[in-house]
Amino acid sequence: MEQELRGAKRVYERLTVDKEAFQARLRQALAQNPPAPAHRLPGKKKFAAIAIPLAMVPILAFGYTHYFVWGGGLFLRSSSPEGPTSVAASPYFVRKVLTQPHTEIYTLSQSMPKAQFPIREPGRIPGWTKILSEGVQLPLYNERETANGHLKLVRITKLPLQYIDIYKNARGQRIAVTQKYSAGMSWAYKKYYGTTHWSSSEGFAFGSNYQRLSGFPGDMAWLESGTWRQVRLNVPGSFENVVVLHPEADRTVTTIVVDAYGRVSPSILESFAHAYLRAPVK
């Protein structure tokens, strides 16, 4: 049998690739979908913000490196281990996130001393009912590479607190607003304060999927839009969300993400962002 398999191997090896054409096609594909800069975490420690990433697709975006999908929710993951930001607030996603083991849930008053950012809570928003308002600390799985190359869970720590509000309207649409402290953006803002880096779109891949929003003076704000297929999720339909990077008085940066479940007009997402920015800081 071994001898016969060598003959079959010759048949197997008949298939060859036109490498020049293959490489040209690959380079073109990479140019159309350029990767975010690769990053290595310190030492051999690996961080995983969640347990089951179902899809992971890098994009070129300001400060972010990966999209990934879990529990019906789309996450953005930054290059620093700050934790995920919810983008799609499907009921399934919310239940999955908030009930996963090692997740800590806090009320607003409990969250305030734990948060690294001022939590903003606007009053009633006409047409929308708040159905959830919680501080969340998601688990961070710290893994270490073993001698045989496998990853071993060494401990579970907590991600920084994020504050999540979810609203729904009479038509069953939902909007989720996530507030969190951005260590990376805070560092960048302090470093480039007073220069053109913050006020221009330099370094940000604004294009068909990213539209800079002009109605947020002093902030970096954009509308992200795309189809699920573009992030390689085999689901029909599209998504849109508004992201605002808001510098605080102490020059730290708070990220506010407004995202929708069900088709909601971008202007409504923007109005939610404005409502949060106008809300008094407690």
Next chain:
Amino acid sequence: MDSEELVGTWVAAYADRLVRLAYTYVRDQATAEDRVQEAFIRAYHSRHQLKNRADPFPWLARIVINECRSFRRGSWREVVTADPPEQTRDSAEETVLSRAQDEALHQAILSLPDKYRVPMVLYYFEGLPSRDVAHILGTNDATIRTRLNRGRDRLRRLLKEDEPHGTGITRRETGV
């Protein structure tokens, strides 16, 4: 190594081997090349996860296999299973008879279920040790050895069954 250089190195060293591996799943060269292109893009984006830089083939093979499996889950259709394209020149030593036997065996391997076919391809055709095959497929060495044994038994039975009928193109339902 810059990005162009890295991609160039991967294509030069591994494109043939990975497309052959993908072909055992999708049974069509153009589709296999597309899957490997996707796998290279994924691999490039997550290149910082590559542990053994001296030999990235097992890591790339795993990404290709995952890509092919995801692709097959996407839809179902019937495909024609056929031999890989003929080379324009044959070596002088090969006789018509031995080529037919080789092709019959190759075809029989392609017709095996994934759990037997993929270890056999990686072990016999790609020359990987069973430990590496186990790592790529996320299982252990003993399981791979068992699958190789059972795969060989199945092959023997398949070839015996085919003897009176000869070989040729067969149609089968596959998850492409």
